[in-house]
Amino acid sequence: MVLLKRLVGNSRVLLNFLFVVVLTGCVNSTSGVFVTKxxxxxxxxxPNIHFEQEVMIARISQMLIxxxxxxxxxxxxxxxxxxxxxxxxxWGLARYDFTQTLALQPKTAAVYNYLGLYSLLDEDYDMALEAFNVVFELDPNYEYTYLNRGLDFYYTARYNLAQQDFLKFYHADIKDPYRILWLYLNELKFKPEEAKQHLAQRxxxxxxxxxxTFIVQYYLGKLSEQDLLDKAQVxxxxxxxxxxxxxxxxxxxLAKQKLNTGNLSEAExxxxxxxxxxxxxxxxxxxALFELAKLKDMQASEQNNVVTQNDTNKK
Structure with a gap:
């Protein structure tokens, strides 16, 4: 068991190293100080960063058996x-446990929130919306479902509906910068002339x-990427x-900013x-995983369009 654990740990380190090497070869066009040539x-x-969670899983599994x-x-x-x-x-194992929870306690709002989120990440937007609506039926004050349902609306281009949910999420804690970042990203889609002004006000x-908060200051042009890196390290x-x-x-x-300015390769x-x-x-x-899947679909669609156009021209 010790040997297996050591092999698993070393394989994770090796995979991380290879991942960084591959990325380093892909960042030549990416500006900034977080990523250089x-x-x-x-x-x-x-290797042992998740040891406590793994032990807890083993104990719970024993108790269930x-x-x-x-x-x-x-x-x-x-x-x-x-x-x-x-x-x-x-997430597959988590989904199994959450469905088992629902079978035993059908009115658990938190479970519907998780399952709705997984459906959203699977791009099953209708199923996700149904789950989020059930959360509010069970607990109208379940705060983070306003964010998740807002994301469902955002990624299906229903920006007015997303705005309503993001605003409710924001007003629950106006000192939380992540709430105003999503408001800003959403407002860029349907009223861009007001988005930065509202960001500055909030x-x-x-x-x-x-x-x-420092990411918001970067978005507002008050910090550079070098400032961000320096602040991160302290x-x-x-x-x-x-x-x-x-x-x-x-x-x-940073990726969302690049995406919104059309720099798809840097965003990726x-x-x-x-x-x-x-x-x-x-x-x-x-x-980030979700956005990468959407970028991959976009690239595949563009390639198909090029092939179709070339075939048409040959005819």
């Missing part, structure tokens, strides 16, 4: 294990306890898991870098 800024990844449990206790354990699987990026209420310990979190956020929102690289820090349960990780 010979260097990519990433957090350290350690041999424990004398009530229905409510079993439902609670399935939910807790599902959350742990989700935090490790094992930014006056932000708390510097959040790393995202905001948290670069050897800590929190550094991986703030890099995930930074790369995602930055989305991949958001994934490289392996913060699986962050919205920025989830939707």
């Amino acid at each position: 010979n260097k990519v800024t990433l957090a350290e990844q350690y 041999i424990g004398q449990l009530s229905q409510d206790e079993r439902a609670s354990l399935h939910f807790e294990r599902g959350v742990l699987y989700d935090s490790l990026g094992l 930014a006056t209420q932000l708390s510097t306890e959040y790393w995202g 905001f948290v310990d670069p050897q800590s898991s929190e550094y991986a979190e703030i890099l995930t956020e930074t790369y995602f929102y 690289t930055l989305f991949k870098l958001a994934l490289a820090n392996q913060v699986y349960n962050f919205v920025e990780y989830r939707f």
Whole structure:
């Protein structure tokens, strides 16, 4: 077992190294200081970083197999294990546990929120919307479902509806920069002339306890990328898991900026870098993966159009 654990740990380190090497070869066109020709800024990844979650999963699994449990206790354990699987990026296993929870406790709002999010990431927008609506039937004050349903509307170009949900999410905590970032990204789609003005107005209420406040300042032109990198290295310990979190956020929102200005290749690289820090349960990780899938579909569609056009010209 020790040997297996060592092999698994070493394989993760090797995969991370290869991932960085591949990305380094793809970033020649990407401007900035986080990504240069010979260097990519990433957090350290350690083989045992998820050891505690893995131990908890093993213990819960044992209890589910041999424990004398009530229905409510079993439902609670399935939910807790599902959350742990989700935090490790094992979303298929998490979905299984969440459906088991619903079979035992059909009125668990948090489960519908997770399942709706997975449906959204699968681009099953109708199923996701149905799940999010059930959350509000069970718990009208379930705050983060306003974000998730807003994202459903945003990615289906129903920007007015997304705005309503993003505003409700924002008003629940006006000091949270990530809430105004999504408002800004949404407003760029349907009233771009007002988006930056609103961002600047809302930014006056932000708390510097959040790393995202500095990303907002970057969006407003008050910080450079070098300023962001410098602040990141003093905001948290670069050897800590929190550094991986703030890099995930930074790369995602830099990628969204590149995407909105038409720099698709740079956006693609930055989305991949958001994934490289392996913060699986962050919205920025989830939707970096989602955005990459959409970019891949777009590229495939463009290639098909070129082939079709060439065939037409030959005729």
